[in-house]
Amino acid sequence: MSNLTKIACAGLLIGLSGQAYSETTLRVGSWLPPTHPQNVDVWPTWGKWVEEATEGRVKVVVEYGLGHPKTMFELVEDGVIDASFSYHGYVPGRFKLTQAVEQPLLGVSAEAASVAHWRVFNKYFAEANEHDGLEVIGLFTHGPGQVQMAKPVSSLADLNGKKIRLGGGVQAEIGHRMGVTAVGAPAPKVYEMMQQGVIDGVFIPMVDQKSLRLKEVARNVIAFPGGMYLGSFGIFMNQDFLADLDAKDRDAILAVSGEKLSAMAGAAWDAGDAVGLKAAQEAGVNITMVQEGDALSAEFKELTKGMDEAFLESVAERGVDAKAALAELREIARSYK
Structure with missing residues (x-):
């Protein structure tokens, strides 16, 4: 060489x-x-x-x-x-400010x-x-948070006293207004908790009917258009x-x-929500698809009155224009193509 x-x-x-x-x-x-x-x-x-x-x-x-x-x-x-x-x-x-996007x-x-x-x-x-x-x-x-239960419920009032896994944020306030017994746990624990009867249900997106196998234990779903909240x-x-x-x-x-x-x-x-919905339907999960103007829709709107004001009050000490931010967030999201 x-x-x-x-x-x-x-x-x-x-x-x-x-x-x-x-x-x-x-x-x-x-x-x-x-x-x-x-x-x-x-x-x-x-x-x-x-x-x-x-x-x-x-x-x-x-x-x-x-x-x-x-x-x-x-x-x-x-x-x-x-x-x-x-x-x-x-x-x-x-x-606290991140809850702006979670509002119903x-x-x-x-x-x-x-x-x-x-x-x-x-x-x-x-x-x-x-x-x-x-x-x-x-x-x-995540996608729209929905009501997913072991047993059927016909109204939001039926959730009063039920043990529901809540992840915090705005869903905690919604659960409080419904009178549920809140149970805290990370999402991956939900299947086990429902299987063992520790909780009656969970507020969570449809993706988890498949990804967390909730179609096996949460056999009853109330799906609101746009969900109850976003996470x-x-x-x-x-x-x-x-x-x-x-x-x-x-x-x-x-x-x-x-x-x-x-x-x-x-x-x-x-x-993932689309896949979860399909998996739930194929598994025979009882899904109530709420429509605008339904009794359930009206019940939810009544339940969530005043939540904007409560959010703005909760972040007042953060020193930002949260009211303008919330309005702009909604304008951007609703006009997004």
Whole structure:
């Protein structure tokens, strides 16, 4: 081998070594089962976007079994994992402004709500710093929350005294107004709790008829058009992880996040709801599809009167124009194409 060839080979090895060394793994923590749309669709899609945007220098991997979803905020902030997502309602008191998107009667898809959520957060709510210590890279909602019960109910009044799993946020207020006995638990525990008779039902989107197998235990569903509420989720990253990246890769990751990620996540949950509804129908679940003007619809509208005012009062100390934000969020969501 000539000296020139040896030098060329050495240079190639150094280059390959440098390439391998510069490759970064972005660890995402997920608390939902691997079969859930968040893990089947959202993370793989975003991971592909990240890998392409960084030309393969950053690769996304998903890790499971990290505990209660409410701990994801702390795990990311502490650098145990690099990114995750969670339901804001699991941490009552810390996240109040995010409940704007959860208010009843918005009447839009999760995709539309998620885009509005992201835009309004950045314009009005980010300055309140409810996500202190985290880099927010996306916001989304799950699909419309519905009533899912072990036994049939014919009116919302029938829910009075029933043991209902509630995840926090606006659904907690709705449950309070219905007089239910609220039971707290992460969503993945609902199947077991219903199977064992610990709870009579749950307020949760239709996706979970399939993803959490609720079609086997929640055999009676009341489905409102637009649902009773939407659930607010944040997608967030460790700030030090981002800061340690090369600026080019940091900017690339943020470019495929934000509104783009928020819209994609919302759309994935919409698609999951459609799959969940179909699975429930095929399994023979008793589904009451509420129509505008029905007695159930009128009962729900009466039940939720004054919730806007209650929300605005609850966030008054946050120092933002929540009234303008709520109005703009609804305008954006309802005009979204």
